[in-house]
Amino acid sequence: MPAFSLDPPQSAWCAELRALAAERLRPLAEKGEPGHVNRALVAELGQLGLLERLFTSGAVDLCLMRESLAYACTEAETALALQGLGAHPVHAHGTLAQRERWLPRVADGTAIAAFALSEPAAGSDAAALELRAEAGASEPVAESDGGARWRLTGEKCWISNAPEADFYTVFARTTPGAGARGVTAFLVPADRPGLTGTGLDMLSPHPIGALSFDAVPVTADDVLGEVDRGFRVAMGTLNLFRPSVGAFAVGMAQAALDATLAHTAQREAFGGKLKDLQSVAHQVAEMALRTEAARLMVYAAATAYDEGAADVPKRAAMAKLLATETAQYVVDQAVQLHGARALRRGHLLEHLYREVRAPRIYEGASEVQRGIIAKELYATREAAQ
Structure with missing residues (x-):
């Protein structure tokens, strides 16, 4: 069974990342406009070499980066994570030409x-997606002059970084009625004719939008992986990034916990410090207990991924589920112990309270994670019989 503990170099690196996030990334984040891509922040992540590590390191390093950045600057964490999520399919399944064109630019933040x-009618049930890839177009596309061609028609929704991204990893149905087996992944540059988008005004401060595909042309040169095998591309990407969503959540939980420790240690109430009230002390202990349990599960799942363990889907789902639910609990309790001051715009906990809700939904809602866990448990039982 995979186990995890930080070695001294990892601990030092995490401390360095937290300092960099506070000193160099947070000032850029504060200058950004909510709901829009902060290109200056992304470029700084590239300048610091953090984006390149998305393609040269394993799941444990990804989790260390996400937890450390989340502790000091959630905007920087999210910007890094979205670069990785969108580009990982290119890194893992792209052709040499696709990788050479896009990955250096992702790594340097340009x-x-x-x-x-996700789609309007296919969120949690990703295999039900309806964006159509219809064969039969004959016109040349971009710089390609060969191979089968399709036109993408339909909509995507709740897409982070849309509509301001430079390229999209798009999942479309190439074989009607085939469920997960009839989906193909495409790399679609944002300047393709027929591709438009709009931003959505969401609770989370990072950019999220909808995309409309009006006969957008793609060719065999745009396919990521194999035709009709795109669902494998999607699930492989999510198996890597789900534990790191958990790391993001742990970073937020730790920030909320530390803020609560500082507040309750100095706040005068009922003739003493808040920390001296047993009910408060026990609540803080519970927050710390759950945060550490979530952290251990996140890094156990990341270690399992890096070691190629057979139970990665189950561990990834467990890690994301426990960590995101834990972070919601810890941040909520931190707000309660701080009182009204935590609800004031600009307070750390007001910010975390808005940030912490979405991870329980994206990359598979908590209910989806429970379904994956149960499915894997029963599959393991049946295989053992």
Whole structure:
């Protein structure tokens, strides 16, 4: 069974990342406009070499980056994560030409990536997606002059970095009625004719939008992986990024916990410090207990991924589920212990309260994670009989 503990170099690197986030990334984040891509922030992530590590490191390093950045600057964490989510399918399944064109620009922060899976009627049930890839177009596309061609028609929704990304990893149905087996992944540059988008005004401060595909042309040169095997591309990407969503959540939980420790240690109430009230002390202990349990599960799942363990889907789902639900609990309790001051615009906990809600939904809602866990448990039981 995979186990995890930080070694001294990892601990030092995490401390360095938290300092960099506070000193160099947060000032850029504060200058950004909510709901829009902060290109200056992304470029700084590239300058610091963090985006390149998305393609040269494993799941544990990804989690260390996401937890450390989330602790000090959630905007920087999310910007890094979205670059990785959108570009990982290119890194893992792209052709040499696709990788050479896009990955250096993602790594230096000059190209914005996006992962376009969800649709208005296909969110949690991703295999039900309806964006159609219809064969039969004959016109040349971009710089390609060969191979089968399709036109993409339909909509995507709840897409992070849309509509401002420079390219999208798009999942479309190439074989009607085939469920998950009839989906193909395409790399679609944002300047393709027929591709338009609009931003959505969401609770989370990072950019989220909808995309409309009006006969958008794609060719065999745009396919990521194999035709009709795109669902494998999607699930492989999510198996890597789900534990790191958990790391993001743990970083937020730790920030909320530390803020609560500082507040309750100095706040005068009922003739003493808040920390001296047993009910408060026990609540803080519970927050710390759950945060550490979530952290251990996140890094156990990441270690399992890096070691190629057979139970990665189950561990990834468990890690995301426990960590995101834990972070929601910890931030909520932190707000309660701080009182009204935590609800004031600009307060750390007011910010975390808005940030912490979405991870329980995206990349598979908590209910989806429970379904994956149960499915994997029963499959393991049946295989053992």
